Amino acid sequence: MSIKEIQDEIVDEFSMFDDSTSEKLEYLVDLGKSLPALDEKYKTDDYLIRGCQSDLWLNAELLDGKVVFTASAAAMIPRGIIALLIRVFSNQTPKDILDDDTAKFIERAKLNNFFQMTRSNGLEKMIKQIKLYALAFNVKKK
Structure with missing residues (x-):
């Protein structure tokens, strides 16, 4: 499935909720609960995303030309957010x-509309780290 197709699915899922923040946050918590456990060797400062409201670790590997992300977070909402981004x-x-x-995806899914400023900053940091991993792998391929 392409990134756009996955994003479209997520936008559709979020559109099922009314504008209530609590329903969307509950959905994110459920996503966080489904996130597979991260190997303890990645729960170090080298994998920590700075600027998130809680501790959040993100690892990436390039397997068969595709980036595979694994992550964990100390708090459930950031865990749900990173689970959503990993899905994408x-x-x-x-x-x-x-x-x-x-x-554009964040805007379409209205993710920033219901996060406090600190979580919005964390979301930006997560996306930035995902893009940095992709950039590193893209440069390595050349």
């Missing part, structure tokens, strides 16, 4: 990740 970007090529207009 994992198993995609570095080029496709870099070419994606993620800000």
Whole structure:
């Protein structure tokens, strides 16, 4: 599935909720609960995303030309947010990740509309780190 197709699915899922923040946050918590456990060796400062409201670790590997992300977070909402982003970007090529207009997806899904400023900053940091991993893998390929 392409990044755009996955994003469209997520936008549709979020449109089922009314504008109530609590329903959307509950959905994110459920996503966070479904996130597979991250190997403890990645729960170090090298994988920590700075600027998130809680500790959040993100790892990426390039397997068969596609980036595979794994992550964990100490708090459930950031865990849900990173689970959502992993759903979008994992198993995609570095080029496709870099070419994606993620800000447009965030706007379409109305993700920034219900986050406090600190969580919005964390979301931006998560996306930035995902794009940095993709950039590193894209440069390595050349």
